[in-house]
């Protein structure tokens with residue numbers, strides 16, 4: 001399992017932070033809009049419009065930065081180096097492969113639930129000697145070895 005470098009993790013979180021900040025800025029426009037009408041901005045012009053644009057740019061920039069962090073500079077196409085890209089995408093592809101494996105094992109699990117192994121009911125019988133449970137076709141007791 002290849003490791004994602006600290007720098008890339010930091011880049012990824014930076015991108016996430018930028019996106020969240022942008023989202024807050026963008027959303028805040030809708031909350032400040034009503035107050036902007038009744039209470040005009042002393043610096044001139046409604047601040048909401050500029051905030052919305054800055055917020056949107058931050059979200060887009062954040063998404064790009066996060067993507068670079070996740071896939072690496074080459075993997076996300078910033079640096080055109082196929083050799084480096086393969087190396088950068090390795091942990092990413094491994095994670096994706098892991099997810100696909102999870103899905104497959106989940107399908108397997110569902111298969112087990114919807115299709116029981118055997119519809120035949122397993123009947124157990126009790127040993128007359130020790131009271132231990134045995135399969136109905138058992139000749140000798142599993143616990144004490146006496147003949148059933």
Ligand SMILES: [Zn+2]
Nearest residue numbers: 127130141144
């Ligand atoms: Zn027994």
